[in-house]
Amino acid sequence: MxxxxxxxxxxxxxxxxxxxxxxxxxxxxxxxxxATRELIQxxxxxxxxxxxxxxxxxxxxxxxxxxxxxxxxIPAGKLDQGEKPEDCAKRELEEETGYQAKKLRxxxxxxxxxxxxxxxxxxxxxxxxxxxxxxxxEDEFIDAEAFTKAEIRTMIDNGTxxxxxxxxxxxxxxx
Amino acid sequence: MxxxxxxxxxxxxxxxxxxxxxxxxxxxxxxxxxATRELIQxxxxxxxxxxxxxxxxxxxxxxxxxxxxxxxxIPAGKLDQGEKPEDCAKRELEEETGYQAKKLRxxxxxxxxxxxxxxxxxxxxxxxxxxxxxxxxEDEFIDAEAFTKAEIRTMIDNGTxxxxxxxxxxxxxxx
Numbered sequence: 001m002x003x004x005x006x007x008x009x010x011x012x013x014x015x016x017x018x019x020x021x022x023x024x025x026x027x028x029x030x031x032x033x034x035a036t037r038e039l040i041q042x043x044x045x046x047x048x049x050x051x052x053x054x055x056x057x058x059x060x061x062x063x064x065x066x067x068x069x070x071x072x073x074i075p076a077g078k079l080d081q082g083e084k085p086e087d088c089a090k091r092e093l094e095e096e097t098g099y100q101a102k103k104l105r106x107x108x109x110x111x112x113x114x115x116x117x118x119x120x121x122x123x124x125x126x127x128x129x130x131x132x133x134x135x136x137x138e139d140e141f142i143d144a145e146a147f148t149k150a151e152i153r154t155m156i157d158n159g160t161x162x163x164x165x166x167x168x169x170x171x172x173x174x175x
Numbered sequence: 176m177x178x179x180x181x182x183x184x185x186x187x188x189x190x191x192x193x194x195x196x197x198x199x200x201x202x203x204x205x206x207x208x209x210a211t212r213e214l215i216q217x218x219x220x221x222x223x224x225x226x227x228x229x230x231x232x233x234x235x236x237x238x239x240x241x242x243x244x245x246x247x248x249i250p251a252g253k254l255d256q257g258e259k260p261e262d263c264a265k266r267e268l269e270e271e272t273g274y275q276a277k278k279l280r281x282x283x284x285x286x287x288x289x290x291x292x293x294x295x296x297x298x299x300x301x302x303x304x305x306x307x308x309x310x311x312x313e314d315e316f317i318d319a320e321a322f323t324k325a326e327i328r329t330m331i332d333n334g335t336x337x338x339x340x341x342x343x344x345x346x347x348x349x350x
Contacts, residue, residue: 014190022197036192064286066291071289110339114248117288164343
């Protein structure tokens, strides 16, 4: 596969924000020519398909500024520095839905948009849930709701659930 | 859902590259406080689950610089300005695999990472394929290969296929 590989020549941070770090790198293409690659550096994230005892699945309703829409997504969030994906999954699930998971299983680790970011999302299946309390981040406005598998399937088919990590997680969990 | 919505106050382009346009916007939160939102402006894209007469599905093997990996993904690409998603799907499929699709059906339009980009990917199912010839973009190094459904299922389960749009498309197509 050597004929596909690009060699790193140099990196330059062109924007450093609160959320995004944007880099412009120079690479050597397989044909020896130089090219630039722009990318977003990302710390990685988790997302959780959380199934309650009654079979209902927890989704969060959240305004997403970049697309100016209120979406329904599985609970998710970015890894804190040095945080293990499992710990992050438990933390985000509790922060966003109020539930603690006694059982957690990795479904898959996915890349969201390999064309312009190194973001990896670790998708977990959470079961044996206990209701603690919802304590979202300050300035994070989220509504958690529980849906039956049939409702989820309908919302996948009619496009109400359209977020890639949520679709992947729900479909990998067998919905 | 008004209690979730953020109001746009102002936008500023903080980086304009060849690939990425990065904006830092100011918004008013539901509680009246101001906050900044950083995001990548994206023109939208398409991705295609292309099924040959023999039942095999076309994937492209491609080096992805941001994650420094050779991935297996469904054929995909960005919309040209003013281009219809259907036309883009046909164009990208032919450029990356050499096949022309006589039948094209929209599976879903997904958002990849609503936390930091407005990217929408229109996922298509392509059937009735005719082999034309492979003519990738200049400086695009891609290998197209065909896999059986059983091979695809194995690669989904063992994580070889880990790209979110590819997983979503293949799973929505019933794999």
